[in-house]
Amino acid sequence: xxxxxxxxxNPNSGKGKIKNSLFEIIDKFTDAGYEVTVYPTxxxxxxERKIQSCASQYDIAVISGGDGTLNEAVNGMLRIDKDSRIPxxxxxxxxxxxxxxxxxxxxxxLDAVDEIINGRFLNxxxxxxxxxxxxxxxxxxxxxxxxxxxPQINKNILGSAAYFLEGLKSLPRIxxxxxxxxxxxxxxxxxxAALVLIMNSTSVGGFTFGKxxxxxxxxxxxxxAVVPKSVNILDLPVIIAGIRNGETEVHGASIISAxxxxxxxxxxxxxxxxxxxxxxxxxxxxxxxxxxxxxxxENKDIGGNNG
Numbered sequence: 001x002x003x004x005x006x007x008x009x010n011p012n013s014g015k016g017k018i019k020n021s022l023f024e025i026i027d028k029f030t031d032a033g034y035e036v037t038v039y040p041t042x043x044x045x046x047x048e049r050k051i052q053s054c055a056s057q058y059d060i061a062v063i064s065g066g067d068g069t070l071n072e073a074v075n076g077m078l079r080i081d082k083d084s085r086i087p088x089x090x091x092x093x094x095x096x097x098x099x100x101x102x103x104x105x106x107x108x109x110l111d112a113v114d115e116i117i118n119g120r121f122l123n124x125x126x127x128x129x130x131x132x133x134x135x136x137x138x139x140x141x142x143x144x145x146x147x148x149x150x151p152q153i154n155k156n157i158l159g160s161a162a163y164f165l166e167g168l169k170s171l172p173r174i175x176x177x178x179x180x181x182x183x184x185x186x187x188x189x190x191x192x193a194a195l196v197l198i199m200n201s202t203s204v205g206g207f208t209f210g211k212x213x214x215x216x217x218x219x220x221x222x223x224x225a226v227v228p229k230s231v232n233i234l235d236l237p238v239i240i241a242g243i244r245n246g247e248t249e250v251h252g253a254s255i256i257s258a259x260x261x262x263x264x265x266x267x268x269x270x271x272x273x274x275x276x277x278x279x280x281x282x283x284x285x286x287x288x289x290x291x292x293x294x295x296x297x298e299n300k301d302i303g304g305n306n307g
Contacts, residue, residue, distance in 0.1 A: 179193040
């Protein structure tokens with residue numbers, strides 16, 4: 001690893017606790033021989049702008065915030081010529097931190113710093129959703145608007161309980177949407193869908209699905225999960241249990257693997273990308289960008305490879 005770090009943190013992420021650890025974080029990096037430049041984000045998309053404008057002047061970018069902040073960092077990195085991109089280290093400080101859960105990144109800031117210092121480069125696939133990058137999930141339907149619809153102040157005060165409460169409020173709005181999915185291999189799913197997830201993760205919305213498939217974040221493949229409207233909401237625990245046991249078909253819900261897919265709905269639907277509002281569409285082209293960025297993490301239990 002090189003010795004110049006651009007450390008970007010979101011001071012409003014989670015409960016803002018990262019601000020209490022700043023000195024210790026910087027001290028740890030400098031003790032390990034790094035020269036650290038610190039930048040607090042000022043507004044939405046500031047992380048993306050900062051990465052795009054000056055990341056190539058550094059050896060490593062370290063990001064602290066929630067999954068939305070990390071998404072901004074990846075968006076910024078993909079706007080740089082591939083030869084100039086630098087590895088990304090992550091110190092999770094959001095409310096759910098699905099990316100950290102999938103990659104076994106410790107929730108404690110100083111432990112996360114140790115993993116960056118001692119970790120390895122991990123090539124990582126990034127999804128493209130109508131040319132918008134996402135790291136671990138693009139979704140529409142039941143509960144998918146909870147992460148971006150929940151007010152930040154509620155997230156800070158209530159933590160993950162805020163998502164649960166907002167999810168309960170969304171129950172009456174759950175409806176099916178006529179959906180057609182055609183994958184690169186020619187597989188077709190056509191159903192009245194209550195939930196569609198395109199994911200490269202074992203954790204979505206703070207819920208850990210477990211190792212229901214042999215996840216490899218650099219194999220060029222994402223999973224697409226589809227839950228039809230016909231499924232009773234009370235059957236969801238049974239569906240999740242089946243998925244955890246490795247079933248690809250349970251109670252009408254299904255999971256398929258794809259390198260790309262074309263998804264159409266009979267009306268525009270609101271999508272979420274990495275927990276943030278991703279736009280409203282009735283036609284979506286999804287493609288996996290193979291090994292698009294590098295992360296630094298220990299990644300003990302899942303697939304991937306060293307860069």
